[in-house]
Amino acid sequence: MKNxxxxxxxxxxxxxxxxxxACGPAADPEPDQAPADDTTGEEQQDDAAVEETDFSVxxxxxxxxxxxxxxxxxxxxxxxxxxxxxGAQVGYLQSGDAADYQPxxxxxxxxxxxxxxxxxFLMGDDVQAIAQQQPDAQLGIVDMVVTDxxxxxLDNVTNITFKEHEGSFLVGxxxxxxxxxxxxxxxxxxxxxxxxxxENGFKAGVKAVNPDAEIFVQYAESFNDASRGQAIAGTMYxxxxxxxxxxxxxxxxxxxxxxKERSRAGENVWxxxxxxxxxxxxxxxxxxxxxxxxRVDQAVYxxxxxxxxxxxxxxxxxxxxxxxxxxxIAPTTENVTEESLQAVEDYKTRIxxxxxxxxxxxxxxEAFIE
Numbered sequence: 001m002k003n004x005x006x007x008x009x010x011x012x013x014x015x016x017x018x019x020x021x022a023c024g025p026a027a028d029p030e031p032d033q034a035p036a037d038d039t040t041g042e043e044q045q046d047d048a049a050v051e052e053t054d055f056s057v058x059x060x061x062x063x064x065x066x067x068x069x070x071x072x073x074x075x076x077x078x079x080x081x082x083x084x085x086x087g088a089q090v091g092y093l094q095s096g097d098a099a100d101y102q103p104x105x106x107x108x109x110x111x112x113x114x115x116x117x118x119x120x121f122l123m124g125d126d127v128q129a130i131a132q133q134q135p136d137a138q139l140g141i142v143d144m145v146v147t148d149x150x151x152x153x154l155d156n157v158t159n160i161t162f163k164e165h166e167g168s169f170l171v172g173x174x175x176x177x178x179x180x181x182x183x184x185x186x187x188x189x190x191x192x193x194x195x196x197x198x199e200n201g202f203k204a205g206v207k208a209v210n211p212d213a214e215i216f217v218q219y220a221e222s223f224n225d226a227s228r229g230q231a232i233a234g235t236m237y238x239x240x241x242x243x244x245x246x247x248x249x250x251x252x253x254x255x256x257x258x259x260k261e262r263s264r265a266g267e268n269v270w271x272x273x274x275x276x277x278x279x280x281x282x283x284x285x286x287x288x289x290x291x292x293x294x295r296v297d298q299a300v301y302x303x304x305x306x307x308x309x310x311x312x313x314x315x316x317x318x319x320x321x322x323x324x325x326x327x328x329i330a331p332t333t334e335n336v337t338e339e340s341l342q343a344v345e346d347y348k349t350r351i352x353x354x355x356x357x358x359x360x361x362x363x364x365x366e367a368f369i370e
Contacts, residue, residue: 052087055308056113059092059300060104062120063224064249066094071249071275071296075119075142078297082304089113102126109137115307117142117300121194122223131157138312140303142296143194145317153315160299161319164194165201165360166351167292167327168245171272172205173347174290174329174340175243176213180268185216185236187255189223189248193361198247198274198292200365201358207369208356209343216241220251229254237262237269243289245272259287270335277330291330295320322351 057079061072079090093104101123108116109130116137118127121144128146131139131154138156145159153159175184186202188195199217206213216236220228229251236244237258244259246252252274259271263285271282273291282288299320306313320326329336329344336344350356359365 053308054089055086056089057082057115057117057304057307058090058108058111058113059117059119060101060108060123061092061094062101062122062249063095063097064120065224066092068224068250069253069276069278069281071142071294072119074276074294074296075117075300078300079117079304081297082301086305086308088304088308098122102129105130105139106134109134109139114138115140115304115312117303118144119296120144120223121192122190127157128154138307138314140300142299155315157315158303158313159317160303161317162294162296162299162326163197163319163321163358163360164247164292164294164327165197165204165358166322167294167329168198168201168247169205169208169351169356169358170329170344170348171245171290171292172202172207173209173343174205174336175202175245175272176206176208176210177340177343178270178289178337179210179213179243181240181242182210182212183214183216183240183242185218185233185241185244187229187232187236187244187246187248187252188217188219189251190221191219195219195247196362197360198245200360200362202245204359204365204368205347208347211369214240220248222251223249225251226254226257230258233258233271237267242268243270243272245274245292247274247292253281256281256287260285263287273330277332279330279332286335288332289335290333293328293330295326299326322348 059075064072066072066076076092082088083090095101095104105126116139118141124144124146127139127141140158140160142160146157147153186199188199203215206215218232222228229248233244233255244255246255255271259269262269270289271287272289275294278291279288359368
């Protein structure tokens with residue numbers, strides 16, 4: 001009888017330990033999902049101890065996953081830095097498909113997190129539904145403006161957006177100046193207003209410095225299909241493009257695979273990365289010409305800090321462009337010529353001065369090139 005009581009106590013202790021672990025720095029991942037990395041908080045600025053806070057912010061990835069080498073990963077890096085700087089509780093839930101979005105978001109809200117972030121415009125409808133069901137929740141979404149059915153902003157949702165067309169214009173300038181075939185390409189993920197900003201900004205940048213350049217455009221209709229991305233890149237390179245820019249999340253990883261394979265075969269081709277400095281994705285063949293960086297990490301960090309300080313920007317659009325240093329070209333510039341770097345700076349100044357209005361839509365682009 002004594003042994004039986006001891007066994008029961010041990011089982012209860014183990015169960016309690018599992019429950020406590022689930023409340024750690026990252027929310028429990030769903031089956032077959034990678035756990036959050038808890039190492040960043042070990043390194044503090046200037047080796048000074050950071051006082052822990054009860055503030056908690058967690059995020060839900062889209063189907064690209066937290067290691068997509070793109071904006072999901074950038075967002076997670078921002079939260080890890082926030083944890084390191086303020087001792088906050090951070091974590092993520094990874095979505096295997098679109099059906100996971102609402103359950104994951106709802107779970108993090110029910111757990112009582114102070115801020116729950118949806119990383120990606122694909123979660124727009126899910127954020128709207130949960131915001132209306134849970135009026136006390138504080139939610140944020142990246143790359144989307146969420147309203148109610150009448151078009152009114154929701155007071156418990158902050159909308160984090162970027163001027164992706166401005167950053168894409170600058171890498172378009174590089175592509176237009178450095179193409180040797182006078183043909184370049186753009187691979188989009190899902191055809192949408194968001195990705196159209198990347199496309200049209202890039203095309204405008206190319207045409208601004210090289211009006212005669214031919215630009216191939218194709219959408220994969222997926223952000224998580226590297227094989228599809230590789231196939232599209234292969235077709236474009238075969239058609240004569242020597243530089244291809246992608247805005248396709250994990251699908252864009254296939255672009256780098258194709259560029260490296262062709263480089264090993266002796267072809268002179270380049271890839272332009274997106275969201276993060278994707279120089280490493282082109283190694284060891286060194287096929288990344290440059291990248292359009294989109295500081296999702298800084299955006300989520302700033303929104304989390306404002307919220308922690310009692311200034312949650314609910315019902316607002318928080319936008320990051322060139323002026324806010326939210327977009328631009330990557331710091332790795334070893335493959336960019338001095339001529340291109342100077343042109344980038346010149347065009348950046350002209351955009352900031354209002355001399356150039358970078359097109360974000362198809363109609364704007366047509367007007368731009370007239």
